Amino acid sequence: MSKEQAPIDATQTSDDSNDSRVTTDSTDGADSTVSAEQEQLLPQLVAHLREHRAKLREEWVGRIRDTHLLQAMTPQEMAAETTSVYDNYVEVLETGSVEALQHYARDLSERIIPRGVETHEVVGIVLLLRDVLARSLFEKYQRDFALLNRVLDAYEPAANRIANTVAVSFVDERERVIRQQQDAIRELSTPVLPVRERLLILPIIGVLDGERARQLTEQLLNGIRTHRAKVVVIDITGAPDVDTNVANHLVQTVDASRLMGASVIITGLSPTIAHTLVTLGVDLSKIHTMGDLQGGLEEAERLLGFRVKRKDGAPTP
Amino acid sequence: MNSGPALVSILRQGSYLIASVHTALDDTEMVRFRRDLIDQIGRYRARGVIIDVAALDVLDSFGFNTLRSIGEIARLRGAETVIVGIQPDVALAMVELGMRTGPVATALDLEEGLDLLHARLSGVPDRSSAPAAPS
Numbered sequence: 186m187s188k189e190q191a192p193i194d195a196t197q198t199s200d201d202s203n204d205s206r207v208t209t210d211s212t213d214g215a216d217s218t219v220s221a222e223q224e225q226l227l228p229q230l231v232a233h234l235r236e237h238r239a240k241l242r243e244e245w246v247g248r249i250r251d252t253h254l255l256q257a258m259t260p261q262e263m264a265a266e267t268t269s270v271y272d273n274y275v276e277v278l279e280t281g282s283v284e285a286l287q288h289y290a291r292d293l294s295e296r297i298i299p300r301g302v303e304t305h306e307v308v309g310i311v312l313l314l315r316d317v318l319a320r321s322l323f324e325k326y327q328r329d330f331a332l333l334n335r336v337l338d339a340y341e342p343a344a345n346r347i348a349n350t351v352a353v354s355f356v357d358e359r360e361r362v363i364r365q366q367q368d369a370i371r372e373l374s375t376p377v378l379p380v381r382e383r384l385l386i387l388p389i390i391g392v393l394d395g396e397r398a399r400q401l402t403e404q405l406l407n408g409i410r411t412h413r414a415k416v417v418v419i420d421i422t423g424a425p426d427v428d429t430n431v432a433n434h435l436v437q438t439v440d441a442s443r444l445m446g447a448s449v450i451i452t453g454l455s456p457t458i459a460h461t462l463v464t465l466g467v468d469l470s471k472i473h474t475m476g477d478l479q480g481g482l483e484e485a486e487r488l489l490g491f492r493v494k495r496k497d498g499a500p501t502p
Numbered sequence: 503m504n505s506g507p508a509l510v511s512i513l514r515q516g517s518y519l520i521a522s523v524h525t526a527l528d529d530t531e532m533v534r535f536r537r538d539l540i541d542q543i544g545r546y547r548a549r550g551v552i553i554d555v556a557a558l559d560v561l562d563s564f565g566f567n568t569l570r571s572i573g574e575i576a577r578l579r580g581a582e583t584v585i586v587g588i589q590p591d592v593a594l595a596m597v598e599l600g601m602r603t604g605p606v607a608t609a610l611d612l613e614e615g616l617d618l619l620h621a622r623l624s625g626v627p628d629r630s631s632a633p634a635a636p637s
Contacts, residue, residue, distance in 0.1 A: 403590060403594065406591075406593055409590075409610070414610075441590075441597045442593075444593040444596060445593050445608065446615075446618075
């Protein structure tokens with residue numbers, strides 16, 4: 186083994202000859218020697234990767250382009266980002282500490298998530314880089330299979346850890362964004378609007394989930410008590426979709442309002458939603474619905490005994 | 503009849519009976535309340551009954567079913583029942599537990615309940631409580 190190893194690498198220093206001597210009689214003392222050797226190998230690797238930085242990076246960018254990843258980015262951005270990813274990558278190999286990379290990955294994610302870059306792309310490019318570098322190592326050490334094996338032993342765990350770190354950072358960042366947006370949606374709490382004496386409107390905008398539906402019902406019931414409402418118009422024009430859960434929440438809201446003495450008119454059921462509800466078999470027979478908000482308001486005014494008249498005496502539609 | 507302060511007061515107002523529940527009732531008290539109220543419906547020949555539960559922040563299913571049965575019994579004896587003053591939390595809990603009032607009417611508060619009874623018993627549509635339209 187040592188016989189073959191010695192002449193192989195011109196860059197090897199005197200340390201290496203030392204090393205090979207250790208390796209020769211290593212059959213019993215195995216583990217510590219191997220890891221010591223790996224520690225030797227990594228700086229070598231890093232030196233190699235630094236040396237061929239421009240070429241390897243070019244190759245990597247070419248591979249990214251071939252696989253159509255990161256198409257949201259311009260070539261200049263791609264060049265800048267790939268350079269820093271490359272440098273960070275090599276740095277992690279050198280230092281073994283992923284902290285800086287974590288930081289960078291989070292930072293990068295923050296920049297690229299809003300531009301629609303997907304998780305598979307980020308993981309994809311990191312894996313591509315890993316492959317490109319591994320390929321170059323193959324090339325470099327192809328004449329010595331045993332040494333190549335040891336090089337890969339040193340390289341692969343580190344590379345995997347990097348891929349893992351980047352993926353996790355990206356997903357973490359994504360989740361942070363999602364949480365932030367959820368908070369924002371929650372703060373966009375549904376307003377309960379008094380439009381006339383004893384008439385409330387509750388426009389529902391956005392997706393209704395269980396939590397939000399409950400919050401909404403609570404607000405509505407408190408609104409009914411505060412404003413002494415007799416009629417409530419719930420407008421769901423802004424709700425993109427209605428499923429069984431949402432429909433049941435609506436029914437509950439209507440029932441609870443009725444318990445507090447207010448009648449509810451639901452408006453803005455789109456043809457699709459109406460069809461869905463019928464198909465789902467939700468029992469809406471006890472629920473008063475009108476086509477649009479205008480119709481709902483007119484009906485509510487009728488229930489309350491209001492009549493809206495134009496000043497010039499022209500008939501209202 | 504009760505020892506200590508009254509848990510429920512039943513007042514007579516014309517042909518209506520107004521029962522206010524002041525505090526949460528246990529099952530025995532609930533049953534006694536039902537007996538008293540139904541007795542009085544017969545005694546005073548009441549046409550309408552209002553049960554005010556505004557002071558309650560919890561209402562269990564037994565209590566609720568008792569109130570509902572009061573409504574049904576009262577109807578058989580010729581009186582309309584309105585439950586008034588159900589609090590938002592109570593209303594929410596009731597629908598989540600699947601309690602339905604069935605034929606028993608509900609209203610926001612005592613005033614609304616009286617309006618509702620007036621409307622029902624005089625046979626006109628329920629509009630009496632609406633504020634007059636600005637002319």
